[in-house]
Amino acid sequence: LKEYSENAEINKAEINSEDIGVICGGTTYLYAHEALGESVSYFKIGMIYPFPDKAVIEFAKKHKKVFVIEELDPVIETQCRALGIDVIGKERFTLLGEYTPALIKKAVLGAEIPDDNCLEESLPARPPVMCAGCPHRGTFYVLKKLGLTVSGDIGCYTLGAVPPLSSLDTTICMGASVSAAHGMAKARGMEFNKKLVSVIGDSTFMHSGITGLTDIVYNKGANTVIILDNSITGMTGHQENPTTGYTIRGEETKQVNLIALCKSLGVEHVVVADPFDIKEFERVVKEETNREEPSVIIAQRPCALLKRVKYSGHCVIGENCKNCKMCMKLGCPAISVKDDKVVIDKTQCNGCGLCVNVCPFGAISKED
Numbered sequence: 001l002k003e004y005s006e007n008a009e010i011n012k013a014e015i016n017s018e019d020i021g022v023i024c025g026g027t028t029y030l031y032a033h034e035a036l037g038e039s040v041s042y043f044k045i046g047m048i049y050p051f052p053d054k055a056v057i058e059f060a061k062k063h064k065k066v067f068v069i070e071e072l073d074p075v076i077e078t079q080c081r082a083l084g085i086d087v088i089g090k091e092r093f094t095l096l097g098e099y100t101p102a103l104i105k106k107a108v109l110g111a112e113i114p115d116d117n118c119l120e121e122s123l124p125a126r127p128p129v130m131c132a133g134c135p136h137r138g139t140f141y142v143l144k145k146l147g148l149t150v151s152g153d154i155g156c157y158t159l160g161a162v163p164p165l166s167s168l169d170t171t172i173c174m175g176a177s178v179s180a181a182h183g184m185a186k187a188r189g190m191e192f193n194k195k196l197v198s199v200i201g202d203s204t205f206m207h208s209g210i211t212g213l214t215d216i217v218y219n220k221g222a223n224t225v226i227i228l229d230n231s232i233t234g235m236t237g238h239q240e241n242p243t244t245g246y247t248i249r250g251e252e253t254k255q256v257n258l259i260a261l262c263k264s265l266g267v268e269h270v271v272v273a274d275p276f277d278i279k280e281f282e283r284v285v286k287e288e289t290n291r292e293e294p295s296v297i298i299a300q301r302p303c304a305l306l307k308r309v310k311y312s313g314h315c316v317i318g319e320n321c322k323n324c325k326m327c328m329k330l331g332c333p334a335i336s337v338k339d340d341k342v343v344i345d346k347t348q349c350n351g352c353g354l355c356v357n358v359c360p361f362g363a364i365s366k367e368d
């Protein structure tokens, strides 16, 4: 690899000047090019490890001044200094935030670029939302309705923290939903525990939730853990995981049975429930949180973006709508208010049907 890195085309030098050489990579290379053009030379690092020592030393020798331009920590800069190259780096560039061509031009040449990219009107806020048809929406709708304390985890479902669902109370790191809730329950006692759940995705549970659940059983806890089983690893781009039955390369393999796994850890109450069946899901959550023993609810419904999930048609709001805005509480991107009336945007709705189950007046129906 070291030999490959020294000669790889992705680690390339562009010699334009003897005065200034710039070592950079990724977006900072593009920003530097935009800011400095052909007035400087570039060493574009495409493979940072193993570091192309000889190639970088050769590049540095050809220039009077060498800058390292990289966002955040001085990783390339540290490598260069370790090789004895006298570079200019973080003494000119901030450790924080994203760089811009203007920032780079000022740091390297001392020149200002007028900031003429500002729009006169401010853009509407576009907070991140769960997708139309997202299975997690039903879970968080119920948890919010019941006013539970929700110990959250890392995944697309972390979006359950933002309005209008506003359900997650904590998100610390992978697996912490289970272990933090265990600690909360031990510290606050059984009555608090009956108003507390952990939520963790299927792949995160496999990654680092099993140990927390084992501890709950071992330490005589009584937590309720909700495994958000959407049959895929959503947040990072639909990777398979041990619960899906396919390897990361898409080959069939053994599938972990979540029910059997949780039972094998000593959890006696393991229930599978559909988060789109709002009434039943609410009943299950109430029943399991009321127990004075550990329990697991597997909230099972596949991610709406999986190819095999084929919702059809779209939903429409009928004349009997009372404009109560209950359906707005789902935070579905297809539902909005226009001229003070709730409307469903057909182009965004995928016909998942969740809003039909939420409207108290039966005003929403499906159309093909």
Ligand code: SF4
Residues within 6 Å of the ligand: 317, 320, 321, 322, 323, 324, 325, 326, 327, 328, 342, 358, 359, 360, 361, 362, 363, 364
């Ligand atoms: S929940 Fe039903 S009645 Fe209320 S605004 Fe939505 S469609 Fe109308």
Ligand code: SF4
Residues within 6 Å of the ligand: 132, 133, 314, 315, 330, 332, 333, 334, 335, 344, 348, 349, 350, 351, 352, 353, 354, 355, 356
């Ligand atoms: S509008 Fe209703 S049916 Fe359409 S995607 Fe949203 S929740 Fe699903």
